[in-house]
Amino acid sequence: MEKKMLYKVLHYGSLWGIAEATLGYVLHAVPFLFNMKIAGAIMFPVGAYCMFMAFSKTDKTQAIFLTALVAAVIKSINFFMPSTYVYNQIIAIIAEGLAVWLIMPVMFTKTSKIIPLCAMGLAMSAVWRVPFIYLPYQFGWIGLWQYPAAKWVPFITTDVFFNGILIALFIFLAVHFPLKEKSRQIYEKLAFAPLGAFALFAIAVGIEYLIK
Numbered sequence: 462m463e464k465k466m467l468y469k470v471l472h473y474g475s476l477w478g479i480a481e482a483t484l485g486y487v488l489h490a491v492p493f494l495f496n497m498k499i500a501g502a503i504m505f506p507v508g509a510y511c512m513f514m515a516f517s518k519t520d521k522t523q524a525i526f527l528t529a530l531v532a533a534v535i536k537s538i539n540f541f542m543p544s545t546y547v548y549n550q551i552i553a554i555i556a557e558g559l560a561v562w563l564i565m566p567v568m569f570t571k572t573s574k575i576i577p578l579c580a581m582g583l584a585m586s587a588v589w590r591v592p593f594i595y596l597p598y599q600f601g602w603i604g605l606w607q608y609p610a611a612k613w614v615p616f617i618t619t620d621v622f623f624n625g626i627l628i629a630l631f632i633f634l635a636v637h638f639p640l641k642e643k644s645r646q647i648y649e650k651l652a653f654a655p656l657g658a659f660a661l662f663a664i665a666v667g668i669e670y671l672i673k
Contacts, residue, residue, distance in 0.1 A: 474531020529558020583625030
């Protein structure tokens with residue numbers, strides 16, 4: 462792996478990890494709203510945004526899934542906790558990374574119009590939910606396939622729709638309203654430097670450890 466790509470992947474994966482450890486921690490305490498769990502509805506779009514930024518800054522498709530792996534490694538600090546809930550989150554991040562890696566390079570276009578972005582977001586949201594439906598409970602998932610469809614289809618449908626629209630909005634804003642050139646140069650000089658990238662990763666690990 463090129464060092465420049467490594468630092469960018471480490472940066473955006475760490476940002477995702479920090480979001481999971483802070484915002485995700487708060488949102489997991491929020492009850493269901495309109496048939497969807499708020500944490501899942503918000504955190505996948507955040508992760509998709511981080512993966513998109515890594516992809517756009519490196520122009521390498523592998524940066525997408527590698528960003529997810531960094532976030533999963535940060536989450537795995539709690540791997541040995543006696544709870545399947547941690548496995549649930551790690552598998553979710555990996556599933557999200559695979560879905561974005563498979564779909565984003567094919568469906569994303571430089572024009573970044575909102576309707577194609579919505580289609581891409583909806584596709585990624587639908588694909589990553591497949592393990593949620595089929596993996597057995599032993600892996601920390603619900604195994605929804607074994608229940609009547611009427612009990613879980615509304616939840617999945619609402620979640621996929623909300624995820625897709627929010628992903629499209631995040632990416633649309635990132636493409637059409639970037640940082641001003643001077644601010645972008647300063648940010649990237651600090652964020653993508655070896656010290657900056659590894660320091661952020663260490664901060665993400667520390668936050669994950671302290672909060673959990």
